[in-house]
Amino acid sequence: MPAFLITNNWYDFRDLGNLSGKLLDLLDDALPFGVVYVIAALLGFVASFVIFVLPSQLFVGVYGERKLIGRIQSRYGPNRVGPFGLLQPIADAIKLMQKEALTPTSADRALMYLAPIVFVAPCVLLFAVIPFGPNMVFADIPVAIVYFLAVSSIPVLTTFMAGWSHNNKYSLFGAMRVVAMTISYELPLVLGMLGVVLFTATLGLQSTVLWQKEMDIWLVFLQPLAFAIFFLGASAELNRTPTDIAEAESEIVAGYLTEYSGMKWGLFYGMDIGYAIAAAAFGVTVFLGGWTFFGLEKWVPPWLIFIGKTYLFYFLFIWTRGTLPRLRIDQLMTFAWKFMLPIALLNLVIVATERMFWVEEKADDSIVYAFALINIIAAAAAIYGWSRALGYRPENTPQKARLVSEAGGFVPVDAHGEGSK
Amino acid sequence: MSGIIKSEPFTLNIGPQHPSTHGVFRIKVKVDGERIVDAEMVMGYLHRAMEKLAEERTYTQNIPFTDRTDYLASMSNNLGYVLAVEKLAGIGVPDRGNAIRVIMAELQRIASHCMAVGAFTNDTGAWQTPVMWCFRERERVLDLFEMTSGARLTCNYMRIGGVAFDLPREFEPATRKLLADLPGFIDEIEGLLVGNEIFLARTRGVGMLSAETATNFSLSGPMLRGSGIAWDIRKADPYCGYEKYDFQIPIGYQGDAFDRFIVRLEEMRQSVKIVQQALDALPGGPHSTHVPLALRPPAGEAYARVEGPRGELGYYVVSDEGPSPYRFHIRPPSFINLSALKEMTVGGTVADAIVVLGSIDIVVGEIDR
Amino acid sequence: MDGFGVTFAFWVLTGVTLVAALGVLLSRNLLHAVLFLILTFVGMAGYFVLLSADFLGMAQVLIYVGAIAVLVLFAVLLTPRAGRDNGETRMFLPALLLCGTLLAVILFVITDTNWAVSEEPATVSAAGLGEALLSRWVLPFELASVLLTVALVGSIMLVRSREEEAEDPR
Numbered sequence A: 001m002p003a004f005l006i007t008n009n010w011y012d013f014r015d016l017g018n019l020s021g022k023l024l025d026l027l028d029d030a031l032p033f034g035v036v037y038v039i040a041a042l043l044g045f046v047a048s049f050v051i052f053v054l055p056s057q058l059f060v061g062v063y064g065e066r067k068l069i070g071r072i073q074s075r076y077g078p079n080r081v082g083p084f085g086l087l088q089p090i091a092d093a094i095k096l097m098q099k100e101a102l103t104p105t106s107a108d109r110a111l112m113y114l115a116p117i118v119f120v121a122p123c124v125l126l127f128a129v130i131p132f133g134p135n136m137v138f139a140d141i142p143v144a145i146v147y148f149l150a151v152s153s154i155p156v157l158t159t160f161m162a163g164w165s166h167n168n169k170y171s172l173f174g175a176m177r178v179v180a181m182t183i184s185y186e187l188p189l190v191l192g193m194l195g196v197v198l199f200t201a202t203l204g205l206q207s208t209v210l211w212q213k214e215m216d217i218w219l220v221f222l223q224p225l226a227f228a229i230f231f232l233g234a235s236a237e238l239n240r241t242p243t244d245i246a247e248a249e250s251e252i253v254a255g256y257l258t259e260y261s262g263m264k265w266g267l268f269y270g271m272d273i274g275y276a277i278a279a280a281a282f283g284v285t286v287f288l289g290g291w292t293f294f295g296l297e298k299w300v301p302p303w304l305i306f307i308g309k310t311y312l313f314y315f316l317f318i319w320t321r322g323t324l325p326r327l328r329i330d331q332l333m334t335f336a337w338k339f340m341l342p343i344a345l346l347n348l349v350i351v352a353t354e355r356m357f358w359v360e361e362k363a364d365d366s367i368v369y370a371f372a373l374i375n376i377i378a379a380a381a382a383i384y385g386w387s388r389a390l391g392y393r394p395e396n397t398p399q400k401a402r403l404v405s406e407a408g409g410f411v412p413v414d415a416h417g418e419g420s421k
Numbered sequence B: 001m002s003g004i005i006k007s008e009p010f011t012l013n014i015g016p017q018h019p020s021t022h023g024v025f026r027i028k029v030k031v032d033g034e035r036i037v038d039a040e041m042v043m044g045y046l047h048r049a050m051e052k053l054a055e056e057r058t059y060t061q062n063i064p065f066t067d068r069t070d071y072l073a074s075m076s077n078n079l080g081y082v083l084a085v086e087k088l089a090g091i092g093v094p095d096r097g098n099a100i101r102v103i104m105a106e107l108q109r110i111a112s113h114c115m116a117v118g119a120f121t122n123d124t125g126a127w128q129t130p131v132m133w134c135f136r137e138r139e140r141v142l143d144l145f146e147m148t149s150g151a152r153l154t155c156n157y158m159r160i161g162g163v164a165f166d167l168p169r170e171f172e173p174a175t176r177k178l179l180a181d182l183p184g185f186i187d188e189i190e191g192l193l194v195g196n197e198i199f200l201a202r203t204r205g206v207g208m209l210s211a212e213t214a215t216n217f218s219l220s221g222p223m224l225r226g227s228g229i230a231w232d233i234r235k236a237d238p239y240c241g242y243e244k245y246d247f248q249i250p251i252g253y254q255g256d257a258f259d260r261f262i263v264r265l266e267e268m269r270q271s272v273k274i275v276q277q278a279l280d281a282l283p284g285g286p287h288s289t290h291v292p293l294a295l296r297p298p299a300g301e302a303y304a305r306v307e308g309p310r311g312e313l314g315y316y317v318v319s320d321e322g323p324s325p326y327r328f329h330i331r332p333p334s335f336i337n338l339s340a341l342k343e344m345t346v347g348g349t350v351a352d353a354i355v356v357l358g359s360i361d362i363v364v365g366e367i368d369r
Numbered sequence C: 001m002d003g004f005g006v007t008f009a010f011w012v013l014t015g016v017t018l019v020a021a022l023g024v025l026l027s028r029n030l031l032h033a034v035l036f037l038i039l040t041f042v043g044m045a046g047y048f049v050l051l052s053a054d055f056l057g058m059a060q061v062l063i064y065v066g067a068i069a070v071l072v073l074f075a076v077l078l079t080p081r082a083g084r085d086n087g088e089t090r091m092f093l094p095a096l097l098l099c100g101t102l103l104a105v106i107l108f109v110i111t112d113t114n115w116a117v118s119e120e121p122a123t124v125s126a127a128g129l130g131e132a133l134l135s136r137w138v139l140p141f142e143l144a145s146v147l148l149t150v151a152l153v154g155s156i157m158l159v160r161s162r163e164e165e166a167e168d169p170r
Helices: A016-030 A035-072 A088-098 A109-126 A144-151 A154-165 A169-200 A205-215 A224-237 A262-287 A302-323 A329-360 A367-389 B050-056 B063-067 B074-089 B095-123 B129-149 B171-193 B197-203 B211-216 B222-226 B257-280 B333-338 B341-345 B350-360 B364-368 C004-026 C030-050 C054-078 C092-112 C126-134 C138-159 C162-166
Strands: A402-404 B010-014 B026-032 B035-042 B249-251 B300-308 B311-319 B327-331
Touching: A016 A035, A035 A088, A035 A109, A035 A262, A035 A302, A088 A262, A109 A144, A109 A154, A109 A262, A109 C030, A144 A169, A144 A205, A144 C054, A154 A169, A154 A262, A154 C030, A154 C054, A169 A205, A169 A224, A169 A262, A169 A329, A169 B010, A169 C054, A205 A262, A224 A262, A224 A302, A224 A329, A224 A367, A262 A302, A329 A367, B010 B350, B026 B341, B026 B350, B035 B341, B035 B350, B050 B063, B050 B327, B063 B074, B074 B095, B074 B300, B074 B311, B095 B129, B095 B171, B095 B257, B095 B350, B129 B171, B171 B257, B197 B257, B197 B350, B211 B222, B222 B249, B222 B257, B222 B311, B249 B257, B257 B350, B311 B333, B333 B350, B333 B364, B341 B350, C004 C030, C030 C054, C054 C126, C126 C138
Parallel strands: none
Antiparallel strands: A402 B249, B010 B026, B026 B035, B300 B311, B311 B327
């Protein structure tokens, strides 16, 4: 750990990892062998999940999202329960617990009960590798990025279990869509992350943050394409709005959640938010410098910076949810395979070339700024050029209806010469 | 999807209880994967036998029924019915009455199109934001209705021979303020959606309806105009003095869901223009002629049609000189527009079917009556 | 690496993996069998982690659980309803024979191998793995990728029938 930053004294509140480390040391002396390992795991769970994730789910995920979307839709949002409606999520949870959990007669009971439970576990696991501060990471494993991608692919199976078990056609539609979409989006997502990994030459999350700190540049500038791919892929896998086809409300009622009620539904709903927060935390860590903020982390507790960034990232999800319509499944597939995959491959080639140049020429580290400039220009050019190549012609889209003054028959498009197809 | 992989189509019930059927309406679709191979409409869940009930009530008592067919456009429905009865009984309407009727019908068109545009974008998956924005403006129109008729949704405002009440004093300034704000709002919605790539991807080329098919199904309203046919009853067969107002007919390009959407937006602009002109030239005088309460029109039949928000809204009334109509029939534009649903959905995906249904802009109260 | 925790984890993983594997065999419901198979994959990943092969473990989860299992589920979805019962089939005897042979071969290899215990802790880092794959084992690696490409092309050719080329159904 860089010495200038954080002291290892337990009272240094800028890094709560010291405090918990001290606590565990004391416990290790007092308790019989091995017990402290169990306590450490519990402590990590409590620290990351109970203290951070659960309140975030309730007050950012439920309350904040409802409030913000309310404002986007020019209404107030929750404002009845508690001050400013802050207790609304708790009221929601109480309501959900009181509700009857229905099970259809023809459902596969075992799977239907198992699915919400299995859905929760990976979400807890995801936060184990997220670095909240220099010492505040529960398991700083060297392959954290792969770990994150791997664990985050498990909930897809759960949604499939959920969709299949009801014996409901809408649920089955949802399950099919989830499965099809995951296959498509996992690939560009991993390829995009590969670009990042090539640059930083590490698979660890803490080391990725430190790399960005050392280079004094965030990876979002170095890897704009990878960031875009990550954001789109993550929102696809999280079923957030432009791509929420798995539970598309207006089409297939609620997709794989159609037959769930009460707290079984509540677990899915809450953990969806949990995954979104995990994705936001991951995106912040990899692309937005994690707990660093160009030196500010020396004075402000890094975990505050990190949480603030995570919430800002989560705001992006809320924003897209409030403003964008939903794509159709075949359009999503086309987008993944024809647009994102080639772009991700191109990104990989660019990064590999740059990395090779950097290593072979033994260039100075400040060359990353040049790379950032090149990559931003390349990203814009690639996105624009490739979409033009795929037939994207915004100028051919009619903006307004044609106007005629007299009633009559059919008016061919060419007669007016405007907005020709 | 064919080839050596055998897939077997399965039947999916969209409705009667479904978030996007705009009421209790059911489509039985046969899907092969996500692609629709067959669609069958099942309706009648909201049938209230209005046309039969109307034969037992006097002519004036039937006006509230017309509120409840197309409950999103009660003014237009009132208007169609009273026009038919006036034609049957040969009753004239004072100029002021006609002007008020035009104002109300056009405001109703704006309110109804707000709802149509909002619900349609909801069907494309825009999570309620446009629909809330549209509701915001629609509320202001409904406020005006409440001011004049006392009711927001089922106004029951038109009477045989005129309208029920004269305009209140505060109506004109409130309307002028609304008219000043509306173009900005329409531009806002247009900016939000017409330039949105996802919205374009979802609506362009979806639910294509050629001009020929549209006429063969005898469609009307924005459905017909979206297919590029310049047809508007207000121009072709003017009533209530529509020939005095300067407005244009918006038409689409290729007859897809997007064209219907932009046609509706443009119609709102034209309606604003018409209300403006009608307010500027609002004549004085009585708002209604005196009509006996127990009206007994001479034996005969009459059909009157108006350009409702959803299309040609026709009322057919037969009299046998009794106090109530011998036969009462409605030509509901939603019902006839809906008949082309199968043509538009087969071959598309389930998601497309929802968008198509939204673009038809049905009101189930009118379909089932 | 020797300690109570590792031993405990080993036996838990073994229990889970074996029960899941038995579940694959005994489950009458095809979907349940697939889900048990996924649990087996997770157990295998646990073994890799236990052997300090973190990257392999994660890759196991990412590829087998995240991708291959999803593909298997897709295959189950596409199976007609009649085929979802995991009942007796004509393939029972050949499958039994094949599995028996496979088991015999694996047991033979296990007993025949010289399991020398190395003293220094073996760490398989991602970098080391990449180095090995692209230098020493580059030929098998490339061969595997060629094999996968052939399989891909083959499956596309199987699905694409001659009539379909003539007239596109869409």
